[in-house]
Amino acid sequence: MKISIIGSGYVGLTTGICLAELGHEIIFMDNNKEKIEVLKKLEIPIYEPGLKELLIKNKDRIKFVFDIKEAVSDVIFLCLPTPPNNNGEADINSIIQVSIELAKIIKNKKTIVVKSTVPVGTCEKIKQIFGNRANVVSNPEFLREGYAVYDFMNPDRIVIGVGNDEAKRIMKNVYEKLKEKIIFMDIKSAEMTKYAANAFLALKISFINEIANLCEKTGANIKNVKVGIGSDNRIGMSFLNAGIGWGGSCFPKDTLALIKIGEKNGVEMKIVKAAIDVNIKQREMFSKKILNYYKDKAKIAILGLAFKPNTDDMRDAPSIDIINFLLSRNFEIKAYDPKALKNAKQIFGEKIYYASDIYDALKDSDGLVLLTEWDEFKNIDWNIARKIMNKKIIFDGRNFLKPPKDFEYYGIGLPKE
Numbered sequence: 001m002k003i004s005i006i007g008s009g010y011v012g013l014t015t016g017i018c019l020a021e022l023g024h025e026i027i028f029m030d031n032n033k034e035k036i037e038v039l040k041k042l043e044i045p046i047y048e049p050g051l052k053e054l055l056i057k058n059k060d061r062i063k064f065v066f067d068i069k070e071a072v073s074d075v076i077f078l079c080l081p082t083p084p085n086n087n088g089e090a091d092i093n094s095i096i097q098v099s100i101e102l103a104k105i106i107k108n109k110k111t112i113v114v115k116s117t118v119p120v121g122t123c124e125k126i127k128q129i130f131g132n133r134a135n136v137v138s139n140p141e142f143l144r145e146g147y148a149v150y151d152f153m154n155p156d157r158i159v160i161g162v163g164n165d166e167a168k169r170i171m172k173n174v175y176e177k178l179k180e181k182i183i184f185m186d187i188k189s190a191e192m193t194k195y196a197a198n199a200f201l202a203l204k205i206s207f208i209n210e211i212a213n214l215c216e217k218t219g220a221n222i223k224n225v226k227v228g229i230g231s232d233n234r235i236g237m238s239f240l241n242a243g244i245g246w247g248g249s250c251f252p253k254d255t256l257a258l259i260k261i262g263e264k265n266g267v268e269m270k271i272v273k274a275a276i277d278v279n280i281k282q283r284e285m286f287s288k289k290i291l292n293y294y295k296d297k298a299k300i301a302i303l304g305l306a307f308k309p310n311t312d313d314m315r316d317a318p319s320i321d322i323i324n325f326l327l328s329r330n331f332e333i334k335a336y337d338p339k340a341l342k343n344a345k346q347i348f349g350e351k352i353y354y355a356s357d358i359y360d361a362l363k364d365s366d367g368l369v370l371l372t373e374w375d376e377f378k379n380i381d382w383n384i385a386r387k388i389m390n391k392k393i394i395f396d397g398r399n400f401l402k403p404p405k406d407f408e409y410y411g412i413g414l415p416k417e
């Protein structure tokens with residue numbers, strides 16, 4: 001099939017390139033000309049493992065355009081950003097504008113697939129713009145950054161909200177090769193599913209963090225408790241890693257948007273509010289743990305800045321609040337991240353030192369603070385670390401490291417050694 005992708009960000013690119021891998025012909029459109037030029041050279045403007053290789057492999061089936069008039073095909077995916085407005089609500093302006101523009105130029109009936117995360121009822125608004133000239137479908141995405149290609153090709157489920165059988169048939173063709181995973185439902189339920197899924201995962205993390213804080217006070221070990229509860233099939237092991245909490249472009253924005261949807265509809269989302277509250281406090285608590293230890297300023301090596309491993313994404317990363325807190329207490333920061341240094345420079349500017357590798361960060365430091373659990377940090381050579389650090393102290397915000405016994409080690413929710 002010929003499929004257009006409007007919006008070539010992280011979601012659009014992954015969706016389109018993976019759909020090309022499934023055999024479809026893809027036209028990408030973006031209103032950022034620079035981005036389109038980069039993509040035409042088969043360069044990917046974001047760091048997402050495997051995506052570039054897949055783009056090169058399928059390049060003959062992929063086209064990049066800047067003009068929306070050239071981006072019209074029978075199935076059009078809208079992968080546009082829905083950032084929070086000042087109020088915390090999802091701003092659907094760019095989706096609405098693009099729909100108005102498309103409605104002016106399409107000649108025969110199209111299928112408009114909304115991939116962006118949008119408040120319940122948005123597809124209905126888009127439908128009004130197109131009238132009978134389009135089927136509007138909700139197809140929320142559940143890809144994780146860093147594993148986007150894998151997640152697309154191996155989905156737990158593909159949720160598709162449709163309003164009629166014609167749209168159902170077309171979407172079956174789009175996802176022909178993954179069709180066993182499709183769950184069809186009504187459009188509003190599909191829109192709601194996206195928010196409910198992200199909020200549930202976020203609150204699972206906040207819940208385990210709250211239990212971890214209690215473990216730390218009582219002498220229990222959160223790692224054992226995780227196995228103890230996660231082995232119950234009804235609970236499951238995933239998203240039960242205690243630490244400094246969640247960040248990124250999705251959980252923070254979607255939990256807030258869900259609260260706003262609740263407010264608009266007279267339903268207070270108490271659990272989601274509590275999850276956000278716990279998440280913010282988790283960053284504070286970890287920062288204060290470091291401050292209380294040193295009492296006064298110290299020189300700290302920060303390992304990991306991205307909101308999670310395998311991405312260069314710094315959006316709402318816990319590292320931002322933690323580093324800003326330490327800077328405000330006159331700590332000196334030497335930071336290293338395998339991929340996020342460039343983005344970090346936009347945030348911290350000259351305020352911190354950007355290390356070229358792990359050991360450059362550790363050299364002469366009074367302690368190591370781990371904020372992102374990159375695989376690379378598993379292989380720290382403790383013999384070298386021992387020699388180059390001023391003090392052998394570790395604060396592990398992800399309970400990830402296994403240093404030798406002569407290092408003082410503080411994790412989250414772990415008993416005192």
Ligand code: UGA
Binds near residue numbers: 146238241
């Ligand atoms: C999340 C969802 O997992 C995806 O299903 C969804 O498609 C995506 O949002 C989205 O809405 O676009 P993502 O933000 O890429 O994906 O990241 P996750 O892997 O879910 O991690 C989110 C945060 O939770 C990270 O900061 C991570 O460090 C933290 N986390 C995760 C924990 O603190 N503990 C855990 O056990 C798991």
